Amino acid sequence: FPCDVIRNFSIIAHIDHGKSTLADRLLELTGTISKKSTGTNQQVLDKLKVERERGITVKAQTASMLHTANGKAHLLNLIDTPGHVDFAWEVSRSLAACQGALLLVDATQGVQAQSISVFHVAKERGLTIIPVLNKIDLPASQPERIAAQLQSTFGIDPSDVLQISAKTGKGVEHVLHAIIERIPPPHGNADEPLKAFLFDSLYDRYRGVISLVRIQDGVLRKGDKIASCHTRKKYEVTEVGVMYPEEVPTASLQPGQVGYIACNMKESSEAHIGDTLHRLGVPVDPMPGFQPAKAMVYAGVFPVDSNDFIKLEESIKRLTLTDRSVTVQRESSSALGQGCRLGFLGTLHMDVFRQRLEDEYDASIIVTAPTVPYKVVYKDRTVLVSNPTEFPDVSDTASKVKEVQEPVVKASIIVPEEYLGEMMDLCFSHRAEDLDHRYLDAGAASASSASTSSASTSTASTPSNPPNSSTAPIPTTHTTADATVDASPPATANATPAPTSSAPRAILTCTIPLSEIVTDFFDQLKSRSSGYASFDYEDGGYKTSDLAKMVFLLNSKPVDALALIVHRSAQQHVGRTWVKKLHKVIPRQLFEVPIQAAVGKKIIARETLSAMRADVTAGLYGGHYERKMKHLENQKASKRRMKRVGSVELPQEAFFDVLSTG
Numbered sequence: 078f079p080c081d082v083i084r085n086f087s088i089i090a091h092i093d094h095g096k097s098t099l100a101d102r103l104l105e106l107t108g109t110i111s112k113k114s115t116g117t118n119q120q121v122l123d124k125l126k127v128e129r130e131r132g133i134t135v136k137a138q139t140a141s142m143l144h145t146a147n148g149k150a151h152l153l154n155l156i157d158t159p160g161h162v163d164f165a166w167e168v169s170r171s172l173a174a175c176q177g178a179l180l181l182v183d184a185t186q187g188v189q190a191q192s193i194s195v196f197h198v199a200k201e202r203g204l205t206i207i208p209v210l211n212k213i214d215l216p217a218s219q220p221e222r223i224a225a226q227l228q229s230t231f232g233i234d235p236s237d238v239l240q241i242s243a244k245t246g247k248g249v250e251h252v253l254h255a256i257i258e259r260i261p262p263p264h265g266n267a268d269e270p271l272k273a274f275l276f277d278s279l280y281d282r283y284r285g286v287i288s289l290v291r292i293q294d295g296v297l298r299k300g301d302k303i304a305s306c307h308t309r310k311k312y313e314v315t316e317v318g319v320m321y322p323e324e325v326p327t328a329s330l331q332p333g334q335v336g337y338i339a340c341n342m343k344e345s346s347e348a349h350i351g352d353t354l355h356r357l358g359v360p361v362d363p364m365p366g367f368q369p370a371k372a373m374v375y376a377g378v379f380p381v382d383s384n385d386f387i388k389l390e391e392s393i394k395r396l397t398l399t400d401r402s403v404t405v406q407r408e409s410s411s412a413l414g415q416g417c418r419l420g421f422l423g424t425l426h427m428d429v430f431r432q433r434l435e436d437e438y439d440a441s442i443i444v445t446a447p448t449v450p451y452k453v454v455y456k457d458r459t460v461l462v463s464n465p466t467e468f469p470d471v472s473d474t475a476s477k478v479k480e481v482q483e484p485v486v487k488a489s490i491i492v493p494e495e496y497l498g499e500m501m502d503l504c505f506s507h508r509a510e511d512l513d514h515r516y517l518d519a520g521a522a523s524a525s526s527a528s529t530s531s532a533s534t535s536t537a538s539t540p541s542n543p544p545n546s547s548t549a550p551i552p553t554t555h556t557t558a559d560a561t562v563d564a565s566p567p568a569t570a571n572a573t574p575a576p577t578s579s580a581p582r583a584i585l586t587c588t589i590p591l592s593e594i595v596t597d598f599f600d601q602l603k604s605r606s607s608g609y610a611s612f613d614y615e616d617g618g619y620k621t622s623d624l625a626k627m628v629f630l631l632n633s634k635p636v637d638a639l640a641l642i643v644h645r646s647a648q649q650h651v652g653r654t655w656v657k658k659l660h661k662v663i664p665r666q667l668f669e670v671p672i673q674a675a676v677g678k679k680i681i682a683r684e685t686l687s688a689m690r691a692d693v694t695a696g697l698y699g700g701h702y703e704r705k706m707k708h709l710e711n712q713k714a715s716k717r718r719m720k721r722v723g724s725v726e727l728p729q730e731a732f733f734d735v736l737s738t739g
């Protein structure tokens with residue numbers, strides 16, 4: 078394939094706007110996969126079970142297609158991008174291999190927070206953008222209005238906007254034409270020394286590590302000897318090919334082409350994302366790579382039965398082969414035994430990994446409350462702390478802590494205007510600062526310039542009727558312990574009621590501590606906006622904050638696995654909530670047990686567990702012999718999983734209960 082018939086593109090879309098469906102249609106239309114009955118969702122690219130279940134794309138996938146236009150066969154490479162804020166790193170990495178992108182927007186929903194952030198990444202990289210409105214088969218779709226929105230938000234000319242239904246296939250052939258007509262071919266030179274950009278890797282049980290590459294210059298063939306710019310390791314290429322849509326071996330990979338190579342890499346870590354591969358003995362300047370993914374949410378993972386640790390660790394290792402952005406360290410807790418401390422890109426990432434682990438590991442795990450990485454500043458050094466047990470007692474002057482900083486993010490939320498007040502309250506109750514908002518639809522409040530190309534510049538369209546301009550934080554009930562985030566969209570677009578889709582949309586921006594959004598923020602965002610809000614964030618650096626470690630004491634002994642880092646304003650609430658939860662799940666002991674929450678030396682909350690009688694069978698009606706025996710056996714079985722905290726005996730399940738309920 079000469080370069081001029083190659084097109085490398087991705088699809089940028091907010092969750093549920095139809096990216097997977099469009100990918101299926103494109104693959105069908107080009108004969109890459111056979112056509113099933115119209116309207117079925119094959120979701121060829123969503124390979125992971127959890128992706129299919131949740132309907133989200135986690136890992137970027139790549140597929141090649143052949144399409145003949147103007148009498149010439151074209152090779153179209155679709156490089157999928159995940160549609161979630163946690164995976165921004167994967168997004169920018171996918172875009173680096175492309176010259177163009179389809180900006181796919183649901184014509185019943187309009188522009189959403191993630192479309193905006195990914196659009197800007199694509200623009201910065203100089204990609205050609207093809208705007209596509211999807212779901213025009215739905216009566217609630219408003220293509221003209223959304224096209225105007227694209228114009229006011231991104232400066233897109235409405236005459237460039239395609240209108241399709243990915244579900245019925247209507248208009249999809251125009252998308253193929255636009256890809257060929259509008260997106261420039263990659264340029265590269267077959268006669269230059271080999272330069273291959275490594276943008277992703279897969280793990281195959283039989284062939285080991287498979288690297289996905291885009292050839293910049295030169296030609297790559299089976300049998301070639303190559304080396305990595307990053308690791309300087311040498312390899313012999315055992316197979317090259319294209320994803321069509323599964324791996325199909327080819328004789329070579331030409332400049333501009335995207336494909337896979339197998340070269341006997343043993344460890345996944347050898348396939349360094351962003352690396353440049355070159356011919357052995359013919360060194361080249363490496364292409365600009367990537368910042369490695371940064372873990373932003375940490376949690377400890379422990380087996381419910383401590384004897385299962387080895388099995389758990391093996392499952393974790395196997396899973397990290399396919400998801401390299403998870404960081405793993407061993408951790409041991411006096412209360413929970415041996416476990417692993419895992420670092421994730423975000424809460425959805427954590428949740429997805431946990432689900433995959435449970436599928437694969439086939440046993441119960443205990444996941445501790447999520448923590449973000451804090452900076453503890455001493456006079457002469459700064460320490461990054463991502464485990465509450467390592468957090469110093471800041472109230473103790475002997476600890477010499479100058480200050481504590483926490484990571485913050487710049488958040489943007491897009492909602493129909495009637496939910497703006499509700500969203501502001503939500504942000505305030507999560508310690509948001511620098512709140513600002515404006516309207517997305519050009520004509521909503523004032524005549525704003527139609528050529529606003531950046532979402533971050535305010536168009537100063539002040540609302541005629543601000544929904545709730547109160548700046549006082551409105552108290553909300555929030556359960557800080559909730560580690561589960563339901564990121565799956567509440568309803569598919571088909572089921573979404575129409576009325577609000579015609580309401581003007583507002584974009585709300587603020588700075589918010591990351592720790593505030595790793596708990597129940599998404600759930601509340603979705604429920605308090607009836608599912609209409611979309612949310613995205615980017616790194617906002619660190620800010621000084623009034624934080625302290627909260628520990629829980631059973632009979633005056635601290636339980637390490639339950640330590641939390643809490644902002645002063647939330648101490649009372651958090652302390653009380655947790656103490657109540659513990660009181661509920663801890664079985665009564667032979668003696669009275671005080672359950673306390675403490676910050677430094679100060680007790681914040683307390684409950685008392687009253688004593689029970691020694692003979693567990695005494696309370697059983699009539700003392701029937703068989704029942705009595707059974708009860709004693711049960712007690713023996715659970716003894717094995719008992720943990721001791723000081724003099725208090727705790728079943729491991731109690732931790733499971735307290736950490737997994739909100």
Ligand code: GDP
Nearest residue numbers: 092093094095096097098211212242243244569
């Ligand atoms: P993704 O999250 O962007 O990959 O979105 P999907 O492709 O999974 O689509 C989300 C939902 O929208 C699914 O229920 C699809 O069947 C539906 N959908 C996608 N395209 C269309 C369309 O053109 N018309 C209609 N009515 N539904 C669509």
Ligand code: MG
Nearest residue numbers: 097132133134
């Ligand atoms: Mg999808």
